[in-house]
Amino acid sequence: MRHISALRLTDFRNYHSLDVTFGPEPVVLFGPNGAGKTNLLEALSFLSPGRGMRRAKIEDLAKRTINSQAVAWGINATLNNETKISIGQIPEYPRRRLVRLNGANATSTELAQEINLMWLTPVQDRLFTGPAGDRRKFLDRFVFAHVPGHGAISSRYEKARSERNRLLSDGVQDTRWFEALETDLAIYGSQIAEARAATLTALQAEISARDSVFPKAQISIEGHYETLSLKGMDTQGVQNALKEDLAKGRSLAQRAGRTLIGPHRSDLCVTHIAKSMPASDCSTGEQKALLIGLMLAQARTHNGPTIKSRKPILLLDEVAAHLDEGRRAALIEELLALETQVFMTGTDESLFKAFDGRSQNFEVKDGHVQSVNS
Structure with missing residues (x-):
């Protein structure tokens, strides 16, 4: 061990x-x-x-x-x-x-x-009612457990997004700069989406396979590019879709001054299966139990049918x-x-x-x- x-x-x-x-x-x-x-x-x-x-x-x-x-x-x-x-x-x-x-x-x-390493802290008790960014970080910690390079890929994506946002806010019009950054965003963003989709699939399979005193959860992700991956599109296909969408949405992004599409906008959704109730509407105790159930299921996916990683x-x-x-x-x-x-x-x-x-x-x-x- x-x-x-x-x-x-x-x-x-x-x-x-x-x-x-x-x-x-x-x-x-x-x-x-x-x-x-x-x-x-x-x-x-x-x-x-x-x-x-x-x-x-x-x-x-x-x-x-x-x-x-x-x-x-x-x-x-x-x-x-x-x-x-x-x-x-x-x-x-x-x-x-x-x-x-x-x-x-x-x-x-x-x-x-x-x-x-994985962890649960009292701060995460508010995960389901807090901002989407916290849930993305929670999911990405799960992903990182199985895909060691996920953190580095996410950092590269965020660096490219920050640079594109700077161009957008400064009113830069040179398409060559945007195309270069959007290529990077598409490469890294597609890898992020694929890793999240694989982790979500393995996690849901583990939840469905076992009974526990902790409530079972139905998990999904509100994210266009993760959804494409879940539907079977390969990494190159997701990359092409994201790059095309970034180019098409550039004028709208320029008005907003920031990048409006990509895996940085995704959200983890959790439902209490027995009650058919979103986790955010459950009691504080039920939300805590759902979190613990997710952590236990994630800990068991290290040797699942689709993912292999260190326990x-x-x-x-x-x-x-x-x-x-x-x-x-x-x-x-x-x-x-x-x-x-x-x-x-x-x-x-x-x-x-x-x-x-x-x-x-x-x-x-x-x-x-x-x-x-x-």
Whole structure:
């Protein structure tokens, strides 16, 4: 089992220095609010590409004291006692970070090939009623678990879109500039759409195949180019369609001053099947249960019929707090059945009693982590 076997933090959030080791079993982190439980999970989330589960700025992560801030922060982790990952802020360039894999500089794609991380946080409880952009990020995190290069492709798409938007807002009329950028947008946008469509298909198949105490969801995407891919159009066909649409819609985009079509406009739609009700209309508890169900289904798709990827490590922040005792116990059994490493946080150790000796428990207090297993 691929797992995080050791973690060292240096001047990260409220941790001046932390060294802790883990086995492959589920990890329970309990302690009072503000102790540093979520900060530890956030550090782990930086082991995957991206801005971490809080999407914080690099320069805001260093430990602060009353009178000063640390020069730089660092995260060092070991996978299975062999593979070493180092993530750190560059003191001379505080808005940049350095990623190293076994002592050598590494790209985000290389990092994603080593470790697959997914997370749920209390902020995501508002996912179904919040802006579409949050749901796209949620879906793309699922995609990224299966397609290591998805993050790099998305970054290239966003760079091309930003440059096209600049031309649009500045009133530039040179068609050659637009054609070059629209070619890039079509290439990267079609790959994004195809990856999302494949992930959605695998996820829905996994949801339909299993029964769970958590409600089943019907998932779809409001996005023209993902829909084309779902209907069987190949990547080149989607690319051609997107490029043609961008050219046709250029005059309208010039009036708006921004790019109006493409996968950056798509939205993830989720329906509570048993109630035939959009997730946004469900109760807060039902929305939480739907989210957990989606996460569990996604964790099982790593070895599905259409997608192969490394089994994910799960970071679950305060997930058990708002579940009744029966659902907490059911969640724990489903997590154990995944046979992957799981990190869970909560204010009280009793929330996790259903693990019944099958977890590693740590008390977190004032930036210190202490094992409580006998």
